[in-house]
Amino acid sequence: MSNTRKNNDSLPRLAFLGLGWIGQHRMQALLEEQACRVVAVADPSEAVRARARELVADAAIATTLDELLQHELDGVVIATPSALHAQQALQVLERGLAVFCQKPLARTQAENAAIVEAARKADRLLGVDLSYRHTEAMRRIRNAVVEGELGPVYAADLVFHNAYGPNKGWARTPALAGGGCAIDLGIHLVDLALWTLGFPEVERVTSRLYANGQLLAPGSETCEDYAVAELALASGAVVRIACSWNISTGRDAVIEAHFHGSKGGAAMTNVDGSFFDFAAARFEGTRRIPLADPPDAWGGRAIVDWARRLAGGARYQNAIESIVQVASVLDRIYGR
Known part of the structure; x- marks a missing residue:
């Protein structure tokens, strides 16, 4: 399915970093709801990039976040291994772009708090795919x-x-x-x-x-x-x-x-x-x-909701701060 289905300049311009099963599923959910324009996608796997060309034929294909950030974007969707989330989310927010990240947003409370603070400082919309809330x-x-x-x-x-x-x-x-x-x-x-x-x-x-x-x-x-x-x-x-x-x-x-x-x-x-x-x-x-x-059909609701808020001009929202409390509880479960 191509994102040319609806050529609407009011839709947020998004890039996708990581297109494994979950990344592809979330991208398809946005396309089916005509909730974004997919400008660029990046994945280290050549096979995954080939699949991306079939899904979004008019999107730029890249291998790194730096390449994605060369495009005119409103936000980046991150679906990479967990250890990479913090650095990648911070890099995107420091460029003044919104972020939607797969869970966990980061590995520890400290990492989560740093990302939330970066979003607050940049005044950009931050979302995390806590999808079961949307069932x-x-x-x-x-x-x-x-x-x-x-x-x-x-x-x-x-x-x-x-x-x-x-x-x-x-x-x-x-x-x-x-x-x-x-x-x-x-x-x-x-x-x-x-x-x-x-x-x-x-x-x-x-x-x-x-x-x-x-x-x-x-x-x-x-x-x-x-x-x-x-x-x-x-x-x-x-x-x-x-x-x-x-x-x-x-x-x-x-x-x-x-x-x-x-x-x-x-x-x-x-x-x-x-x-x-x-x-x-x-x-x-x-x-x-x-x-x-x-x-x-609840799987894509979290990201569609984030994209629609972004399209409506939403910036930093205090509700995201709850992710820091969740991370604090997880730290305590792990005894750290």
Whole structure:
């Protein structure tokens, strides 16, 4: 599909850095929604660049960020290995361009805070692909919590167990990825819990990390494949999360978020082990009240929302600062 489908000068001019599966998917989502003009794309892989030529025949093809930045742009979408995000995002923001980055935005709280500060200083729109917020299931659950339908929420249980795991070497190297399954999958759980509950103060974090069934010491250089953590909130509520790679679940994935309030509960659950299909329901005792069911094309909503805000002239927005709190919790899970 070519970005010439709609030649509208009001659309933001974007470049894409990294066009693996996720980068291509997000680019296609923008093109299908006619939400941007793809000016240039870059990837170190010759095969990936050849595929990009098929998707966006009129875009410039490059291999590096420096080459991308030679073009007239409004923003850059970053979908590269995690260790590169901080330096690349800072370089883009220092050029006065907006950034949309795959999660994690960076490996540590300090790196995240530096990027957010750079966006604030440049007064440029910064977005992170925390895509599960944009499922209809989680939207409905958050609305139920915000509107008080559950009463005060005193507990939440969230899990993301993946029967598979990353096949890129860097993703299993803590120095490059920032950690293992906790930063890869747990970031979504921490973000969903805090976002749903209004980003309360997290008073205490306890955790245990495992690799191949062996408990790891805090600060271990070994990449964990199972993580469990408990977050004690200033409200008195408790959040429990667990996530894993390559676990035996009898299905592809277990992805769930349960919220327990004084007047009832609500939960998002993946359907039949799917990574993409989610249902949501509210509970009153033994009564189940459906809130959302698949199908739901949610994967590209975060980036489309960012692109539309950018097209509308949006600059730095304070809401992005929540990513620093999420990163702080992850640092505490890792004991750093």
